Amino acid sequence: MSETKSNNYDNLRGNTTPGYLDSGNDLKYACESMNPYSQPPSAFFDPTNMGIDEFEQSSQEAFVGFIQNDCQGFEYFLNQGINKKTFKKAIWQLLFYICEKLYNHEKLNKANLYLELKTMGQQNIISELEKLIKISESLNWQLAVFSVSKLAQLPENKTHFKSIRELQAKEVLDKAENCILQTESLQRLRDEYEYHPIDFDDLLAPLRSKWAGIIAYELLDNDLSPAELTQKFKEYKAHKIYVEDVYKVLIKQEEEAEDKEIFNLLKKPQKKNNYLPNDLAPVQKFIESIGWDETAATMIIMSAVAGILEQGFSVSIPEKNWKERCLSMFTALVCRSGKMKTPLMGELVFDPIISLVEDEWKCYQEELEQWEKENKDKKPSEQAPKPVEPPKRIMGDLTKEALSRVFQMNEGNGVLVAKDELSGFFKGLNQYKRGKGDDTEFYCELWNGRVFPPERVGEKNISNGIFRCQSGILGGIQPKILQSLFGNETIGNGFFARFSWYLRDTAEKFTPTFPDIEDESKVATVSISKFMRGFYQKIMKLTATDFTFSSPAKKYIKHQINKIDERADQAYRNGKDIEEEFLLKFRGKLLRYCALLQIIHYPDNPSLKINKTICQIAFNLLAEELFFVKKMISLNVSNSQETLPDRWIKILDKAAQLDVVKGRDIQRQYGHKAEIVRQDFIDMAKKGLGFTVGKGTRLGFTINSSTIDNNHF
Structure with a gap:
């Protein structure tokens, strides 16, 4: 280490008395980065700047609540994958570093933490922490640690837009998605988040509704008997997944849809399945x-x-x-x-x-x-059965x-x-x-x-x-x-x-x-x-x-x-x-x-x-x-008692291809004048060969009675 850095280190400590954290270049580097001669104390710790975004607010609550708890339970920081680099500000990095070293020496508590800060000449940090502890009610510091862990994973420019409760809920739902039908796994998940301020059943209600729909559709396809269905409903109800109600709704909707589609012979039905396997x-x-x-x-x-x-x-x-x-x-x-x-x-x-x-x-x-060769010289009674054609x-x-x-x-x-x-x-x-x-x-x-x-x-x-x-x-x-x-x-x-x-x-x-x-x-x-x-x-x-x-x-x-x-x-x-x-x-x-x-x-x-x-x-x-x-x-006109005009036959042929025939359709294909064709439409409708749709130049002809209801014009 350079002489300048060594002096800065000594100044920061205030004395050269050895403490718990004397050894190691990591501590020296951390203290050098927070040299009071290179940055004013107000920038080092300023409570008024706290809470400018949720990440900093969570960092403050995590340490204040942790100290309120006499610095017990530091392993929760570690279990969430947090290290000193997780934090943005030097104050939190230093506090984490001191806590980690004390934890490794099995001497982590509030008194030893403050002792190390005093040894480093950082009494101002202790004073500010005590102020926050006095004005703060009992904090859920573990939730704050959870927030720090999750918010640190977000892109820098989005950390202050996400609510930690939303992140927490998403994490719970992601885990629950894989164990929603496993009672023991779901209970372990509930225990894991017991201290978090969430209503587990309310949070899982949409997920259970989603699964009720998925399962109901599967049961429709599985062709189960009434007894088997009842048993399935009972099993899922034990997991608070109420499939029976959804199943009944789907059955009713399906029957109503079938009633509507059954069936308009003049409207080609839509395929619902692949016909071939x-x-x-x-x-x-x-x-x-x-x-x-x-x-x-x-x-x-x-x-x-x-x-x-x-x-x-x-x-x-x-x-x-x-x-x-x-x-x-x-x-x-x-x-x-x-x-x-x-x-x-x-x-x-x-x-x-x-x-x-x-x-x-x-x-x-x-x-x-082969049979003829083997039975050629044998008597009929001795012959083997003849091959069947x-x-x-x-x-x-x-x-x-x-x-x-x-x-x-x-x-x-x-x-x-x-x-x-x-x-x-x-x-x-x-x-x-x-x-x-x-x-x-x-x-x-x-x-x-x-x-x-x-x-x-x-x-x-x-x-x-x-x-x-x-x-x-x-x-x-x-x-x-x-x-x-x-x-x-x-x-x-x-x-x-x-x-x-x-x-x-x-x-x-x-x-x-x-x-x-x-x-x-x-x-x-x-x-x-x-x-x-x-x-x-x-x-x-x-x-x-x-x-x-x-x-x-x-x-x-x-x-x-x-x-x-x-x-x-x-x-x-x-x-x-x-x-x-x-x-x-x-x-x-x-x-x-x-x-x-x-x-x-x-x-x-x-x-x-x-x-x-x-x-x-x-x-x-x-x-x-x-x-x-x-x-x-519709193509067959042989049942008419009189011979139909050739133009009418052409119109009927076209009507079998199109939903509605217009005068210009016949004019383009056969050259007949549109106004004459429109009069044909009226005459053919009177003969009961179809229906007219629209008026004037928009008059059309159809053999499809549903087209009149749809009112295409």
Whole structure:
């Protein structure tokens, strides 16, 4: 140490008598920095400057309160991570340093602290401290120490903006977040902050409310029985987390929302869930690359699964006597040619299933050849059982004669009928009947899971009686062809209502993107057929079972079906025969959709109890389908007794694409004058073909009755 510094040190002490703190350069450096000859005493300790910000106020309260307590409990400073550098002012740094040295020598108390200050010639510090002690009531010095620790961690320019109580509350909440459901840990936390002026329960109330909401949502998804729910409510109540009240509110809100959404067939419903599971993520990439959506992909995969399942799958709600004895599903994609319909069905369904069938036949041929070699010279009684011919899993012939033979030979296995174009099937109905009978009855029974073998003149009966069947039908049809088939004269037996329809938006424009095989992120789209082959292979191994529903799922299904039954009654009263017929098939389709989605989401081991999430996906799919059906009804004008003008047909076609059609929409696309088109709107509304919206040049036309309520103009 320099001579000058040594003199300053001696002056500061006032004498050279050794004390507790004589040794060590740290003390010398601290005393030198507070040399009274280099800075006036008023700057060294000025109570009027205290409290200019919360950090300094906390520092003062920490030491004054600590000295009031006879300097006992210094370890609390250390436990909070405080050292002499924590403090801004030299006075607090010096006091901390002296206290720490005395503490290490196990001689820390008020008398020894004052002795050291006197030895250093700092009686003025002692005097000022005593004044503060006299005017101060008993201070919570530990809270002040806590404040110093936390405020010291804040940026310099923000220390005086933060309330220590806010910081303390945040610290408690951060710790409580991780132990809110652990009674012992929460009690330890309460004990840790026992001396702090906070109301623990009041502080944790918002956190408990937050967790009550989180847990209530989880319970909604877990599909627990009433008894299990009661037990859960009791467990959480022990932690002062009142989940039951929140759960009941959520149930009520959910039912009210369902009542509002159930459902406007003229308004496309919003998806609430991903229809396909994460395991089928490559399917999403593929359908995006060819311009289709997840709804179409899900529907055709469901039909494929329905076709390759073995017979015997069923789904039921016994309490209501609702049961579907098979999971057959017929799907038709309605879209114009050139919309990538063939690649969609080919890559996702036809090609992978055909590949599996080819492998089955290859194995069968090899087994048959081996059997023939081994049993060639044996008597029939000595021969081993002959290999069984594999079932016919996919076929292109939709005639009822071919289907009856296949079901008789398949011995408990289903079949998928794959038709790229279904127009020939629909046009060929009743081709043998010459106006007598109805082939549609056969396909209605096929959807129900039963087949009555047909009889032809000169042909032996292929079966005596009725046999069960499981099937899927999948194909496409163009809108114009469907229009010629679909109308009031074709309804009555539920044939069209048994089909699941997907109508591709005729106004949609899309340019397919063909992935580069070198792009690793898109390899899944290139090999999607191989990927789906593995998926269908799992489905083929499943054994038949009867699906039921968890308690929340059952409640959801009952609620939805009751509302749809009311809507069907309303359609009947209003003379909307086509809409009524489709709504009457809602129950059976919904149950089947639930079972098929359960299999698709859990192909390795589907649970026998279907959860509520699966039911919500099924309902949303069906709501979309019925929206498509309503659009098809609006496209069909064949039920009009008089021939409609060509311009009116164009308006109806446009109205199926847009919410509201305006005169300029028709003018731009077809060249008709807007004022003439607006008069058409009025005339068409009088004919009951739709509704007018707005006035004057803003007059529009809609087939959507809800648009009038929304008052877009």
